[in-house]
Amino acid sequence: MVEVRSVANAQNEWVALLLGTPGTGLDDPALQGLFGTPDLLAAIAPLDCIVLLDDAAVLTPPVLNVLPANRVLLAVRADALATDGTARRLAELQMAGYRVLIDGALPEGVAAPIALRTVARDGRTALPRAGALPTLFGPHLAYNVGDMDAYRACENAGFSWFSGDYALEGSVAEGDDGTSRRRMLTMLALLARDADSRELEAQLKADPALSYHLLKLVNSAAFSVGTQITSFGQAISRLGRRQLQRWLQLLLYARQHPDSPPNLMLPVAALRGAALEALCKRDGGDRDEQDLAFMAGVFSLLDRLFQMPMAEIVQDLNLPEHVEAALLRREGQLGQRLRLAEAGRPDPETLEAAGVDGPDWWQSQLHAYHWAIQVARNV
Known part of the structure; x- marks a missing residue:
């Protein structure tokens, strides 16, 4: 390894x-x-x-x-x-x-x-x-x-x-009175329970920065669908809810002032999500299971992003029990694989506990880095 x-x-x-x-x-x-x-x-x-x-x-x-x-x-x-x-x-x-x-x-x-x-x-x-x-x-x-x-x-x-x-290393933006963080947590809860598109759109309209990053992403060269997208409604119809929710999960990390540098947690979150999704797909997991694996990888950095305990973040998200166990205690197979994603060089024991062999882990990393690099270059 x-x-x-x-x-x-x-x-x-x-x-x-x-x-x-x-x-x-x-x-x-x-x-x-x-x-x-x-x-x-x-x-x-x-x-x-x-x-x-x-x-x-x-x-x-x-x-x-x-x-x-x-x-x-x-x-x-x-x-x-x-x-x-x-x-x-x-x-x-x-x-x-x-x-x-x-x-x-x-x-x-x-x-x-x-x-x-x-x-x-x-x-x-x-x-x-x-x-x-x-x-x-x-x-x-x-x-x-x-x-x-x-x-x-x-x-x-x-x-x-x-x-x-x-x-x-996350940080709370200067002058943030908590309003922005509460709005982001509300968005997380809506995403976790597959909320109606109108509810998501209402939250986005209250958050111009997040809306800007979303439209910038869906119109980028790497992810463009061939037609200029100018509204959240268009983004839903063109991308589909599954892909849109995936981008919104990642774009939670893209909140920064216009003149500030990119948030380095975003490509790391993308890397973890893509690696866990690839391993789930290798095991024959269906699309819903792959989405949950991706979500666990992306959400694993929220405590650092928000500078608050993970338990407080997940308590209102109504996540499936195995996803919550993975995020809070690194328990279960998903939790063990999250440990892999966090390790620069996983040891054989950690690989075995996660049910992954070396070649499969390497291939998941190549896939995940390729995807995370493209995301980072277009957000």
């Missing part, structure tokens, strides 16, 4: 996926298995891949043959530069078109070639001093960025690509 994490820029846009676990970098068989077929890079296009490597020895000709330089960045542990020939090898790869990041602080007495000035750092470790990173050699990557305080420290140090749980 390979750990996969999203990487965003300072504008809260996904720019790459980070593959591998720090300290246990990907080896030759893993790299050939991941990139030996077009599945991975096709699924995540146009994003790039950043692969974590312990040393340059794994970059054999067969491996490089499946690593296109225009799509793959190589993040090599700084300790590897203490090995004879590694610095020269990495400099040659950089000259050949690969983007090379030196991961971690250089060993004492070891200097990197002038061409290797792009860095990656674990956000939990000591960071370079402010302004120490050369901007011309970026983008510099900070991973394991745990919260917004760590994010600001990394940004101040000169990093411009970020990965970590900071993306899941």
Whole structure:
């Protein structure tokens, strides 16, 4: 199992996926298995891949043959530069078109070639001093960025690509007296009980921001039905209630001020929903069961979005018992699969408890990332 994490820029846009676990970098068989077929890079296009490597020895000709330089960045542990020939090898790869990041602080007495000035750092470790990173050699990557305080420290140090749980840190908008949150909770309740279209339309009319994001989405290049949609009624008739409710569930995360960056929780919610739906479909679940699996994945971040306990959120939603158990306690098969969706690198025991094998989990992730990337680019 390979750990996969999203990487965003300072504008809260996904720019790459980070593959591998720090300290246990990907080896030759893993790299050939991941990139030996077009599945991975096709699924995540146009994003790039950043692969974590312990040393340059794994970059054999067969491996490089499946690593296109225009799509793959190589993040090599700084300790590897203490090995004879590694610095020269990495400099040659950089000259050949690969983007090379030196991961971690250089060993004492070891200097990197002038061409290797792009860095990656674990956000939990000591960071370079402010302004120490050369901007011309970026983008510099900070991973394991745990919260917004760590994010600001990394940004101040000169990093411009970020990965970590900071993306899941919700906040209450300045000046929000609770009216907006109550309206959103009402919308959730209506969606959960398959409310009449007129009730949904009334809520949307009271929320211009959500209405704007919905119309922007359904008219986007990726999801357009060929005719300009200008009203909620048209959206219902063109998309159908099932698809419309799905977009509304996701668009709860898209509420932001017009001049603020996108909410990074939105693509994560889309990712979780799509992964759980794919696994349900694999098991032969019908459309209603797939919709509930998708809803569980999307709703799993609502406590972070609203900054309130999940129990308070679900108490008025009248969700099916197994969905509520999954959201509140991660119980049942759906709850176990939600644990998978939350894990960057699920262990074999968690996979077994969820009734999923490694290949099926990987395929669900490729599907989910492909879908989440498209959603993020069009909301």
